[in-house]
Amino acid sequence: MRVALLPTCLVDTVAPEVGMATVRVLRRLGMEVDVPRKATCCGQPAWNAGFAQESAKVARTTLRALSEADADVVCVPAGSCAAMMRVFWPELFHLVGDEESVHAAQALAPRIKEFSELVGEADGEYAHKVAYHHSCHMLRELGIRDEPEQALDAVGAERVTWLGDDRCCGFGGLFSMKQPETSVAMADDKADSLACTEAEVLVGCDQSCLMHLEGRLRRRGSDLPVRHLAEVLDEAAGE
Amino acid sequence: MSDRTAFLDRLRERLAVPAPENLPHPLVHAEAVPPVEYALDLTDLADAFERAVSATGAHVLRGTAPEVLQSVLAATGAQRVVASKDAPAELGLPAYSGPVEAEQADLGVTGALYGIAATGTLVLHAGLAGGRTASLLPPVHLALLPVDRLLRDSGELFRKMGERLPDGLPSQLVFVSGPSRSADIELEVTVGVHGPRELWIGLVS
Amino acid sequence: MKNTASTLRERSAVAVVDEQLQGALENATDRFANQKAVGTAAVANWEELRTAARSLRAQVLARLPEVLEELADKIEARGGHVHWAADADDARNYVLEVAKRHDAKLVVKSKSMASEEIHLNDALAASGIEAVETDLGEWIIQLAKETPSHIILPAIHKNRRQIAEVLSQVADGDLSDVPAELCAFAREQLRSKFMQADMGISGVNFGVAETGSIAIVTNEGNGRLVTSVPPVHVAVMGMERVLQTWEQFDLMLALLPRAATGQQITTYVNMVSGPRRAGEVDGPDEFHLVILDNGRSDILGTEFQEILHCIRCGACLNVCPVYRQIGGHAYGWVYSGPVGAVLTPLLHAAENELQNASTLCGACWQACPVGIPLQDLLLGLRRRKAESTGGVEKLGWQAWSTAWSKPALYDATTRLGGVSAKIVPESWTPVEWREGRTIPRPEAGSFRRWFEHE
Numbered sequence: 001m002r003v004a005l006l007p008t009c010l011v012d013t014v015a016p017e018v019g020m021a022t023v024r025v026l027r028r029l030g031m032e033v034d035v036p037r038k039a040t041c042c043g044q045p046a047w048n049a050g051f052a053q054e055s056a057k058v059a060r061t062t063l064r065a066l067s068e069a070d071a072d073v074v075c076v077p078a079g080s081c082a083a084m085m086r087v088f089w090p091e092l093f094h095l096v097g098d099e100e101s102v103h104a105a106q107a108l109a110p111r112i113k114e115f116s117e118l119v120g121e122a123d124g125e126y127a128h129k130v131a132y133h134h135s136c137h138m139l140r141e142l143g144i145r146d147e148p149e150q151a152l153d154a155v156g157a158e159r160v161t162w163l164g165d166d167r168c169c170g171f172g173g174l175f176s177m178k179q180p181e182t183s184v185a186m187a188d189d190k191a192d193s194l195a196c197t198e199a200e201v202l203v204g205c206d207q208s209c210l211m212h213l214e215g216r217l218r219r220r221g222s223d224l225p226v227r228h229l230a231e232v233l234d235e236a237a238g239e
Numbered sequence: 240m241s242d243r244t245a246f247l248d249r250l251r252e253r254l255a256v257p258a259p260e261n262l263p264h265p266l267v268h269a270e271a272v273p274p275v276e277y278a279l280d281l282t283d284l285a286d287a288f289e290r291a292v293s294a295t296g297a298h299v300l301r302g303t304a305p306e307v308l309q310s311v312l313a314a315t316g317a318q319r320v321v322a323s324k325d326a327p328a329e330l331g332l333p334a335y336s337g338p339v340e341a342e343q344a345d346l347g348v349t350g351a352l353y354g355i356a357a358t359g360t361l362v363l364h365a366g367l368a369g370g371r372t373a374s375l376l377p378p379v380h381l382a383l384l385p386v387d388r389l390l391r392d393s394g395e396l397f398r399k400m401g402e403r404l405p406d407g408l409p410s411q412l413v414f415v416s417g418p419s420r421s422a423d424i425e426l427e428v429t430v431g432v433h434g435p436r437e438l439w440i441g442l443v444s
Numbered sequence: 445m446k447n448t449a450s451t452l453r454e455r456s457a458v459a460v461v462d463e464q465l466q467g468a469l470e471n472a473t474d475r476f477a478n479q480k481a482v483g484t485a486a487v488a489n490w491e492e493l494r495t496a497a498r499s500l501r502a503q504v505l506a507r508l509p510e511v512l513e514e515l516a517d518k519i520e521a522r523g524g525h526v527h528w529a530a531d532a533d534d535a536r537n538y539v540l541e542v543a544k545r546h547d548a549k550l551v552v553k554s555k556s557m558a559s560e561e562i563h564l565n566d567a568l569a570a571s572g573i574e575a576v577e578t579d580l581g582e583w584i585i586q587l588a589k590e591t592p593s594h595i596i597l598p599a600i601h602k603n604r605r606q607i608a609e610v611l612s613q614v615a616d617g618d619l620s621d622v623p624a625e626l627c628a629f630a631r632e633q634l635r636s637k638f639m640q641a642d643m644g645i646s647g648v649n650f651g652v653a654e655t656g657s658i659a660i661v662t663n664e665g666n667g668r669l670v671t672s673v674p675p676v677h678v679a680v681m682g683m684e685r686v687l688q689t690w691e692q693f694d695l696m697l698a699l700l701p702r703a704a705t706g707q708q709i710t711t712y713v714n715m716v717s718g719p720r721r722a723g724e725v726d727g728p729d730e731f732h733l734v735i736l737d738n739g740r741s742d743i744l745g746t747e748f749q750e751i752l753h754c755i756r757c758g759a760c761l762n763v764c765p766v767y768r769q770i771g772g773h774a775y776g777w778v779y780s781g782p783v784g785a786v787l788t789p790l791l792h793a794a795e796n797e798l799q800n801a802s803t804l805c806g807a808c809w810q811a812c813p814v815g816i817p818l819q820d821l822l823l824g825l826r827r828r829k830a831e832s833t834g835g836v837e838k839l840g841w842q843a844w845s846t847a848w849s850k851p852a853l854y855d856a857t858t859r860l861g862g863v864s865a866k867i868v869p870e871s872w873t874p875v876e877w878r879e880g881r882t883i884p885r886p887e888a889g890s891f892r893r894w895f896e897h898e
Contacts, residue, residue, distance in 0.1 A: 007847075014884040019891035021648035023898070035895050047843045048804060053843035054772030054838075061849045093260040095827075106514050111863035136805035141263075168765040173804025177876040179453055179800060185460040185769040186803075204461035216880025243516065245668040245805070246737060247509045250683075253744035254508065261750070264809075264817040268497035272691045275698040276488040324723075337725045338673050342639060358709040367779065372724040375665060393709075397694035401653075408655045410721050411672070414713035419665040422705075423581035423597055424470075424473055424623040424805035425604050432580055432627045433634060434665025 002032045004120070006062065009041040016208055021234035022077045022115060026113045028237055029122060031163045033075075037091045038065035042076075044084040045090060048173045056096040059089060062159035066112075067104050074112045078232055082114035085125025087141045105164035114138060114204055116229055121154035124236025130157045132201035133190070133213065134166040135206035148229055150204055157235040160197040165188060171212035184212040195223075202226045250311065274394050277357050284356045284389040285442060291359030293364035294431065295417025297438035304330055304383050306391065307441030308348065311381045315437065320345040324369030325350030325352070327383050327443070338372045347377035347435070351384040354440070357392035360416040366409035382415070386442050452797050455774040465601050472600050476762040480811075486708060487698060497699055498815035500692055505744070509726035511653045511688050511771035512735060518656025522718030530739050532562035538734055539564060539645065539678055540571055546676055548642035551575040554632075554662060554670040555582055556647025557595065557756060558682045558736055560778045561791070564645070575645070576637045578666035580630050584610055593772030593780065595758035596704050601771055634666070644670035644728065648681035649732070649755070650696060654689050657717040658733065661710040663702065664807040668714050677716070677728035683735050684752035696755060699813035699890025703759040739791040747824045751786045753814050760818060762809035764815050766801050775801065782818045789825055799825035859890050 003026055011019040026033050043059030046052075063085075066074050076082040089105035130152060138144050152159055170186025172174070177183075188212060196200065202217075203211045207228055214226040227235075253351070260266075281287045289299045300307045301443030305328040308350055321344040322332035335341055353362040361382050365371050374380050390396055393414075396403050404412075430436045459465055474715030484490045504511055516526040521768065529535035551560065551568060553575055565586070568575040580834065581598035585591065588610045589767035590705040592598030611629060614655040619629055646667060648658045658679050660667040662839065671677045701707040743752055753802050759779030761767045777788045777797050785798040799822045808818040847853040863884055874884050887895065 012854075012858040014865045014886045016862065016888040016891035016894065020894055023895065037892075038851045040848050042852055046845060048823065049841065050823065050824070050828075050830035051838065052827055052830075054841040057845040057849045058880050061851070062707075065851075092263060116647060122420045131593065136803070136807070140806035160657070161851060166723055167805065168803050168805035170765065170803060172805070175800065175803050177874060179456060180880060181453070181460050181874040182701075182766060182769050182801075183803075186765050189765070189769070189881070205552040211884050212881065213548055215884065217876075218882040219880060235845040242528040242720050243513075244527075246530060246735070247513065249737070249741050250509045250512075250744065252507065253741050257506070257744050258749035260749050261747075261817060261820060264820060266498060266502060267495050269496035269503075272500060272695050273489065273496050274691075275493065275694065275763075276517075278486055278488040291708070294663050294708075295752075295796075323844055335725065338639065341726075343636075352602060360709060365724060365727065366721060369723055370727065371668065372726045375672060388748070389830045393697060394694050395691040397697075400690050406753070408657055408715065408717040408723060410718055410727055412715040413668060414709065415711070417711050420711055421580045422661050422663075423579075423584065423599055424607055424626055426472055426600075427604075427623045429624050432560040432631050432664050433578065433638070433669055 002071045003073055003075045004066055004069035005033050006039050006042070006066065006081070007035060007127040008081050008207070010211065011077065012056040014211065015207045021228065021230040022075070023232045025119060025122060025230055025237070026075065029119065034069065034071065034089060036065045036069045042081045042084045044081060044174055044188055045091065045151065045168050047084065049086065052056060052092060052095050056092050056098060058102055059092060060098070063089065063104055063108065068107055068142055072111070073118065074108070075115055076112060077228065078208070079114055079135045079142060080113065080143065081111060083137035083141040086112045094194070107221045114142060114144055114205065116144060116151055116233055119233060121150060122233050124155040124233060125238060126155040126157045126232055126236035128157055128200045129160050129198050130201045130203045131160050131162045131194055131197055132165060133169065133202060133204040133209055135204055136168050136211045138205055139166055151229060151233065152203065155233065156230065160199045162197050162199065163193045169209045169213050171208050176212060187213055191220060191222070192219055192228050195229060199224070203229055203232055205229050247407045274398065275392065277392055279357055279390050281353045281356055284391065285386055287356040288354055288359060288389055288442070291356060292440055295359050296327045297359070297417045297440060299440050299442055300390070304441060304443050307383065307443065308381065309379050311346065311379070311439045315346060315379050319344045320348060321373050321377065322348040323366070323373040324352070325367040334369055335373050338376060341372040341376040344377040346379045346381060347373040348381045348383070349374045352388065353396060354384045355391045355393055357414055358388055362396065362416045363413040363415060364409050365411035371411050371413070378431065378435055379437040379439070381439040381441060382441050383441045386444055402432060452774065452801055455776065456770045459770040459774045464603060465839045468603065469600055469768055469771050472594070473762045473768050476705060480703060480759060480762065483702035483706035483708060487702065490820040493695060493699060494813055494815045496775060497695055497813065498753065500695065501814055504686065504688055505684065505749065505752055508683070511564055511686050512683060514653040515651050515656055515686060516652070519718060519731070519733055522656060524656070524733065527732065527734045529734050529736045531736070535562050535680065535734050535736050535738070536564055536567040542676065542678055543571070543573055543643055544567065544671060546642055549674070550637065550641045551627060551645055552637050552641040552670050552674065553577050554646045554660065554667040555579040556645065556680050558647055559645060559680045560592070562736065562738060564680070576634070578634050578638070578670060579662070580627065580664060581674070583630065583634065587611065587613055591773065591778060594761055595756055595779070595781070601773070608766040609635055610623045638669045638673050643676040643678065644674040645678045645680065646670050648679050648685055648695055651681055652690055652693050653686060655717055657715050659693060661712065661718070663711040665712055666711055669713060671716055672727055675706050675728055676730045678732040678734065680734045680736060683737055683740055700755055703755040703811070703813035706851055721854040743790050748786065748790055748821055750816050751783070751821055752817050753789065754783050755814060757813060759811040759813060763807040765805060765807065766803065770801070770855045786821045786825065796829065799829065855892065862886055862890055
């Protein structure tokens with residue numbers, strides 16, 4: 001299977017390790033991975049802030065690059081970006097009057113896969129107790145709940161019961177800076193209930209959530225490891 | 240009349256151009272109102288009703304109307320009793336005269352038009368009862384419900400209004416499911432604010 | 445503690461450090477969410493009902509003028525009165541007129557958020573009429589001179605000791621803080637008000653057009669008392685709170701209590717069709733329905749129309765992770781939580797940043813028994829705001845989109861971002877982030893450079 005990988009802007013700035021792990025995991029599964037150079041960002045930051053025109057301009061660049069890519073699927077290692085593309089792109093382009101892009105987005109949508117939808121039950125050994133954070137767009141907009149859990153189970157991770165595991169972490173894009181006290185209080189809510197579990201690692205599929213939760217954990221003096229699912233599966237393969 | 244016209248014209252103006260479609264979460268058209276499917280065992284209506292009523296904190300007694308009334312009088316020690324027009328005639332209770340009399344009573348005795356098994360609900364009809372407050376003001380309410388008036392669920396009433404209420408809606412139709420309750424103080428449930436704190440239902444044949 | 449700071453952020457900052465509020469919110473929202481799961485489990489086709497309800501509410505709204513006309517005609521045919529109130533002033537004036545005509549000095553009220561929206565109690569008080577809230581939670585906050593902090597449990601932010609203090613204001617001496625005793629006191633106090641009141645004012649959960657009826661649901665019975673004892677009954681109804689048929693009402697009755705508190709049904713469902721009739725020894729002689737627009741018609745025909753589907757169950761509050769932290773008062777008006785964050789900017793222009801009280805997580809949408817995609821509506825409000833007051837933020841996004849729509853510039857800026865993140869001193873980073881969180885420090889170099897050389 002040929003995969004066009006959209007790294008996402010977080011990977012391209014502050015989380016390159018997640019991108020690297022994603023590539024290694026997909027290749028081990030026998031997939032051919034390419035990164036279309038002309039794909040940039042899905043446009044979500046401006047979209048969530050209410051700036052549709054600006055979002056569409058960026059999204060269009062990525063839509064074109066991915067539509068042109070010679071690939072069977074597009075892999076996006078972030079639930080919120082995958083949701084933006086699959087669920088919200090048609091509305092975005094419709095609102096700015098770009099019907100051609102609406103159709104292109106609708107045509108591309110079935111080929112857009114969030115990372116965990118591609119990994120099935122990858123091989124490996126990850127004998128740790130993990131708390132899995134269900135990020136909001138992935139869970140509610142894309143309906144992806146089982147795949148990451150199955151992937152973790154397949155590598156022997158012990159998923160702990162974590163109250164509030166599907167509650168929003170409080171990042172919300174610019175919300176984290178516009179309503180910082182609330183954002184941090186929401187992270188604390190998660191961190192408090194996490195502390196009541198025996199989790200050794202916090203795992204998720206959205207680097208934005210993980211960056212926010214890890215940032216808060218460290219500020220609270222916790223050194224609990226925080227990993228993207230791709231990093232877990234990469235480590236599990238142990239090479 | 241002009242208020243009405245202006246008001247409705249404004250709505251028509253606003254509705255002339257329909258609201259835009261929601262693309263990410265499209266609305267799915269429903270042609271008809273689907274009936275509510277209860278995940279409950281409703282094979283024996285009287286048993287189901289009794290279970291549901293007990294779950295609300297009310298009591299069910301079976302027997303004749305006089306037997307039930309005696310039991311409730313004994314259990315509650317009620318002295319002053321008022322009754323509505325729809326209480327079974329065999330009890331020989333005169334119909335109450337109004338809210339002042341009801342307010343002074345310890346026990347209000349009424350009939351009921353229907354019972355709803357799925358939720359343990361009484362259906363009270365103000366026209367048949369000749370009023371509303373006999374079942375509301377006294378601290379204890381006893382309703383005598385003929386067992387053949389039990390319906391499976393509220394859909395059996397609302398989806399068949401013509402059959403169930405052939406004379407149309409009364410001035411007040413009330414569903415009663417348990418004693419009055421509140422959870423406004425720290426979510427702790429207390430009964431008897433403001434309606435009856437005890438509800439007894441006599442299922443009579 | 446009153447939260448009177450002026451911005452959403454300021455009010456939120458006060459709320460998140462209020463430990464008692466935090467405890468109350470966590471307790472209540474967790475409890476309700478759990479109860480709702482139990483309540484909905486008794487309905488085998490919950491999802492089917494939700495989906496149908498969304499469509500049915502839309503169908504009713506599409507025919508709103510006809511439905512309201514049928515409701516009004518049938519009420520009037522029974523001798524009831526209908527007033528069409530274009531705005532808050534109009535509604536208040538009508539109620540005052542009715543009160544004056546009856547020389548009313550004491551009014552008892554059952555829960556009506558619409559009446560709070562139009563500040564009806566203030567208008568009555570200004571005319572020398574005592575208006576007493578009879579829903580226990582509403583009575584408590586009325587005495588405390590506060591606004592409700594939750595749609596279903598208005599006094600959720602108060603603990604028993606605080607409630608005892610508030611109620612002691614109208615008692616002879618201090619009351620204990622035992623809920624059963626406080627409730628007994630409330631029953632006694634309010635019972636005399638019910639019996640003496642000249643007029644009862646209620647809200648309306650649903651108007652049902654096909655028989656000219658209104659339905660009021662309560663657990664306490666105050667909705668029945670308010671509409672049974674005083675000689676005059678005035679019901680205030682937001683114009684969108686209407687259904688065509690009892691069949692539709694049956695559906696809503698299955699959804700509302702379960703979504704709100706997890707109950708299979710509320711203790712009382714009171715269906716009123718006009719004033720008392722011959723042969724009835726009690727009941728109001730006069731029935732009035734005030735149909736309120738007050739900005740709702742502005743929402744019709746817009747992308748926000750679905751907020752008018754809301755049945756005021758409060759389920760969205762109970763799952764909202766933001767509400768859980770900031771509580772109802774932080775929203776600054778009558779309606780709080782996700783529904784408040786959408787409705788308030790639309791009805792109450794002074795509060796126009798509530799759409800930012802959200803991470804667009806979608807929990808509200810999933811909890812909503814009538815399937816309103818609240819997160820879409822919140823985002824629509826952000827777009828509306830961005831379009832009208834773009835300012836500096838718009839310039840920022842324009843610069844961003846210019847750069848990131850060009851692969852070469854995207855590449856350059858993201859690489860620069862990565863390098864900066866490694867070396868920038870924390871004190872140079874935005875305080876809004878670093879106050880509560882550490883800065884992400886990448887260890888590896890650029891992903892795309894790595895990939896090229898792989």
